């Protein structure tokens with residue numbers, strides 16, 4: 001997977017340079033400057049360098065904003081940005097009729113009052129699933145969707161749960177029949193897409209349902225947080241406004257972009273580089289099965305009719321499909337999970353792909369005590385049959401045991417809590 005992993009390396013290198021070398025203006029420009037790294041404009045940095053200068057800490061902090069970032073409607077979805085589609089999508093999102101037995105809606109797991117998650121370790125629809133429910137707030141900014149990137153657009157991520165037997169257990173046929181037969185759904189479809197659902201083939205109609213739901217979810221952008229106010233005050237040199245940011249959150253932020261190097265992966269305004277990595281969470285499920293994460297995600301993506309490479313992508317130039325075209329299965333992908341964004345993270349406990357860490361303090365303790373060698377031991381491995389545990393070997397992970405003291409742990413948690421929106425923008 002040369003293209004993808006090179007990108008990840010560049011992003012990491014960029015963040016490292018920012019965190020450790022004081023590559024001053026880069027962070028503020030965000031991940032798009034990755035090509036500057038590739039062209040050798042900034043010298044590569046290694047972990048374990050001396051602490052960052054004040055100027056580089058400042059630039060690293062500025063790189064986590066501004067919020068909200070500029071964005072435009074998704075070209076792969078012809079109804080993205082349409083208010084009528086968002087209204088119809090909102091209705092569908094809360095409508096259990098799309099599930100096989102009429103009992104499960106998207107909102108069963110993506111509960112608005114719980115930050116569009118469900119407070120459970122793993123989601124439960126018609127049956128328990130293997131993974132923690134991801135919030136759909138800010139999902140419009142993703143390049144990949146779900147913990148393993150099994151889908152590459154917001155609309156494909158929205159039809160996936162309809163078909164999962166443990167989530168909504170539907171079939172394409174069932175969904176399109178409902179939309180054609182229920183008068184309110186049929187008229188909603190006609191209003192948004194400008195033609196009767198009866199005249200559209202099953203696959204197209206099914207994808208369109210996802211596109212309407214995507215138009216709704218794209219309106220869910222998180223509001224500004226205490227961190228954003230601090231970051232903007234820092235940008236304009238307003239000391240009085242900076243002083244309103246709590247001291248413990250500020251110390252936590254300095255750790256986050258400094259010694260703890262969290263921003264190597266939790267990068268930019270969304271606090272994620274958008275890619276996949278391993279942080280020592282077991283891939284083994286309680287029942288002994290293994291969740292191979294990104295490896296399974298790539299396989300699902302490549303075999304999906306609803307990927308951006310397929311006929312339902314509305315972007316005629318297919319530029320949106322470029323990342324998908326370059327995805328390839330590699331051993332590295334075994335056991336990787338998507339680096340989650342951290343906005344509103346205090347509202348979406350429990351944490352990690354399997355919901356195995358109950359609180360933010362547990363997450364920070366996990367990183368504090370992480371053992372780089374165990375990172376690999378935790379991984380049943382890749383070359384042989386699933387379940388083969390390979391002996392420890394050197395890892396290229398950027399993670400190091402941080403040995404944080406109790407105050408540092410509390411400070412990092414205070415910082416993560418400062419990423420919660422004050423008021424929803426929705």
Ligand code: HEC
Nearest residue numbers: 106109123124125132133134139145146147157158161167
């Ligand atoms: C049974 C609970 C459940 C139901 C019902 C459900 N979801 Fe989800 N949702 C999840 C889980 C779990 C994930 C993470 C999936 C993964 O990683 O494989 C997720 C992920 C997503 C994502 C990706 C978010 C991101 O940032 O990557 C989107 C979008 C989404 N769901 C939309 C929907 C829509 C639309 C519906 C209704 C058609 C729906 N979901 C129904 C549990 C559920």
Ligand code: HEC
Nearest residue numbers: 260262265277278279281337338339340351352353363367
């Ligand atoms: C090597 C990349 C990397 C680094 C460095 C890193 N993380 Fe993560 N982080 C991840 C990945 C990948 C996950 C998801 C892992 C999984 O579910 O198996 C994650 C998950 C999390 C979560 C859970 C979010 C959720 O919604 O479940 C939090 C909180 C978090 N990280 C905070 C931090 C903090 C604080 C630091 C620094 C001490 C840090 N991370 C360093 C990659 C990284």
